[in-house]
Amino acid sequence: MPRQISGQPAWQASLLAIACGLVSCAVVVGIWEMAGRDSANPVTQVLPPPSQFLPVLFESDFKVGLGSQSASIYQSVMVTLIRVSLGMAIAFVGSIACGLLISLSKWSELFILPLLGLMAPIAPIAWVPLALVVFGVSNLTAIFIVFMGVFFTLTIATVAEIKRIPAPLLMTAENLGGGSFNRWRWVIIPAVLPGVFTLLRLNFIAAWMAVLAAEMTGLRDGLGTVVMTGRNLFNSDLILLGICIIGITGFAVDRLLLLIQRKFFWWQV
Amino acid sequence: MATGDHSQTSGATPPIIACQALTKDFSRGRQTAPILADVNLAVDPGGFVTILGQSGGGKSTLLKLLGGFIPPTSGQVLFHGLPLPGITPKIGMVFQENTLYPWLTVEQNIGFGFKVRGKQPAQYRQQVKHFLEHVGLFSARQLYPHQLSGGMKQRVSIARSIAVQPDVLLLDEPFSALDIQLRRRLQGFLSAIWQDMATTMVLVTHNVEEAILLGQRLIVVGDRPGRIIETVDLSDPRFRDRYDARFLALQRHLEGVIEADAYMQDSRLPSHSAEMRSTIPNPAFNPSPKT
Ligand SMILES: Nc1ncnc2c1ncn2[C@@H]1O[C@H](COP(=O)(O)OP(=O)(O)OP(=O)(O)O)[C@@H](O)[C@H]1O
Numbered sequence: 001m002p003r004q005i006s007g008q009p010a011w012q013a014s015l016l017a018i019a020c021g022l023v024s025c026a027v028v029v030g031i032w033e034m035a036g037r038d039s040a041n042p043v044t045q046v047l048p049p050p051s052q053f054l055p056v057l058f059e060s061d062f063k064v065g066l067g068s069q070s071a072s073i074y075q076s077v078m079v080t081l082i083r084v085s086l087g088m089a090i091a092f093v094g095s096i097a098c099g100l101l102i103s104l105s106k107w108s109e110l111f112i113l114p115l116l117g118l119m120a121p122i123a124p125i126a127w128v129p130l131a132l133v134v135f136g137v138s139n140l141t142a143i144f145i146v147f148m149g150v151f152f153t154l155t156i157a158t159v160a161e162i163k164r165i166p167a168p169l170l171m172t173a174e175n176l177g178g179g180s181f182n183r184w185r186w187v188i189i190p191a192v193l194p195g196v197f198t199l200l201r202l203n204f205i206a207a208w209m210a211v212l213a214a215e216m217t218g219l220r221d222g223l224g225t226v227v228m229t230g231r232n233l234f235n236s237d238l239i240l241l242g243i244c245i246i247g248i249t250g251f252a253v254d255r256l257l258l259l260i261q262r263k264f265f266w267w268q269v
Numbered sequence: 270m271a272t273g274d275h276s277q278t279s280g281a282t283p284p285i286i287a288c289q290a291l292t293k294d295f296s297r298g299r300q301t302a303p304i305l306a307d308v309n310l311a312v313d314p315g316g317f318v319t320i321l322g323q324s325g326g327g328k329s330t331l332l333k334l335l336g337g338f339i340p341p342t343s344g345q346v347l348f349h350g351l352p353l354p355g356i357t358p359k360i361g362m363v364f365q366e367n368t369l370y371p372w373l374t375v376e377q378n379i380g381f382g383f384k385v386r387g388k389q390p391a392q393y394r395q396q397v398k399h400f401l402e403h404v405g406l407f408s409a410r411q412l413y414p415h416q417l418s419g420g421m422k423q424r425v426s427i428a429r430s431i432a433v434q435p436d437v438l439l440l441d442e443p444f445s446a447l448d449i450q451l452r453r454r455l456q457g458f459l460s461a462i463w464q465d466m467a468t469t470m471v472l473v474t475h476n477v478e479e480a481i482l483l484g485q486r487l488i489v490v491g492d493r494p495g496r497i498i499e500t501v502d503l504s505d506p507r508f509r510d511r512y513d514a515r516f517l518a519l520q521r522h523l524e525g526v527i528e529a530d531a532y533m534q535d536s537r538l539p540s541h542s543a544e545m546r547s548t549i550p551n552p553a554f555n556p557s558p559k560t
């Protein structure tokens with residue numbers, strides 16, 4: 001099968017991929033709905049099928065929560081998305097800048113890289129309590145957590161990508177008369193961008209989980225809060241609705257990042 | 270076999286680039302291997318020197334030394350009579366590997382020398398257009414390197430290097446990966462550039478025909494350690510004709526020289542050398558005229 005797919009034009013292959021994905025989803029939902037028919041089924045009592053939890057969205061006028069705490073689903077999605085994108089954007093720019101600075105000298109590499117290596121494996125969720133203490137319940141907390149989850153890995157990646165640049169590319173720039181600042185700007189930065197962005201995309205899931213964890217444990221708005229509200233109200237419909245939106249939004253962002261990568265950071269050095 | 274002073278130039282003008290007693294060792298683990306040993310070479314201003322040798326013989330290393338890209342182990346490179354401190358835009362280099370910037374179009378790659386010097390695009394647009402036309406890539410100016418054929422890439426690399434007008438252009442096997450037709454077209458193209466721009470050229474190749482056709486002087490680098498084993502003066506226009514008897518005789522002679530050198534390397538038996546030497550086709554001409 002894969003051989004056949006690769007022989008087809010690109011759009012046909014991607015259409016096939018989308019169609020297959022949709023079929024898979026439909027099959028899962030179908031089985032789920034079938035199981036949900038039997039109201040005595042203990043599994044679907046906890047995991048109500050989409051036909052049960054989706055109407056919650058419309059009944060409540062797209063609002064979740066009680067009284068003054070309630071927020072529209074749209075708002076929750078936006079809040080979470082803004083937090084993740086801000087945190088990732090700051091981490092992306094910051095780690096490229098730091099990576100460049102670190103690779104300026106052999107010594108800074110030797111001294112700083114081990115520290116980064118120690119920081120990188122810390123799960124972003126582990127920063128949640130600290131961030132809550134320092135920044136309180138605010139957007140800053142969420143952004144900080146995303147940043148911490150991505151920054152160290154990306155900085156290490158930037159340093160590695162700079163090392164990976166083929167020497168002739170840099171020599172050519174110098175040979176053509178480029179000073180060191182212009183070589184940074186016109187060779188090193190463009191050469192490392194695609195690799196670092198790819199890693200950013202791969203780390204998005206970690207950042208996404210970190211924000212949701214923060215929203216579930218401390219913050220008062222965002223997608224994670226939807227799930228927690230469901231928990232507090234013992235409302236499985238709401239929990240599943242939240243989970244569903246988290247899945248779909250996360251998938252959409254991943255596709256968006258892929259699109260950005262293909263459009264703006266497509267080259268390979 | 271030619272011996273003696275290879276650094277001798279044919280003209281009276283001082284050499285534009287020269288090297289004296291140049292050696293280069295590379296360390297492999299704990300050992301150091303001599304790659305080049307005692308290379309003396311002098312290139313006349315406006316000259317065209319071709320360096321011929323087998324793969325792994327140290328030709329690229331020699332060229333990188335001449336351009337100041339790597340430091341010699343001993344000896345020195347002189348540029349305009351002064352020791353060469355390092356990489357300089359006055360000595361352009363077309364590397365053996367592809368060094369086009371994959372994120373830039375053909376046009377941007379050719380203009381890169383201006384951009385990386387901090388010039389604004391408006392200041393160099395005309396020059397880039399001129400060189401695009403010069404190398405016949407005007408219609409391909411919006412393409413990216415991965416969309417180009419091998420020959421187009423080489424033309425872009427050469428155009429990018431000559432656009433900043435170096436005094437000397439070093440070319441490391443620029444046409445090796447190309448088929449024979451394209452190779453011949455680009456050889457003609459390079460010759461034309463050399464005549465138009467009066468740039469001094471040093472071209473490395475392992476193709477005997479190419480070395481004879483393009484060069485004003487030809488140098489054969491032997492293997493392990495790399496050293497000059499033969500110098501041939503090619504200023505005679507008959508060497509531009511690949512069917513001329515003189516051309517063919519020289520081609521056969523040089524192929525023999527290279528083969529003999531390789532054979533001696535492989536067998537590592539000094540006793541073979543005399544035997545091998547006698548098998549070198551010995552044409553009627555003297556390969557290294559001293560006049
Ligand atoms: N940076 C390096 N470190 C160690 N050894 C090297 C290095 N560069 C080249 N060498 C060695 O030097 C020798 C000559 O290499 P060089 O690239 O100069 O050969 P060449 O004549 O250009 O060959 P080719 O025709 O295949 O390009 C090779 O044996 C190679 O292994």
Ligand SMILES: [Mg+2]
Pocket residue numbers: 328329330365441442
């Ligand atoms: Mg080489």
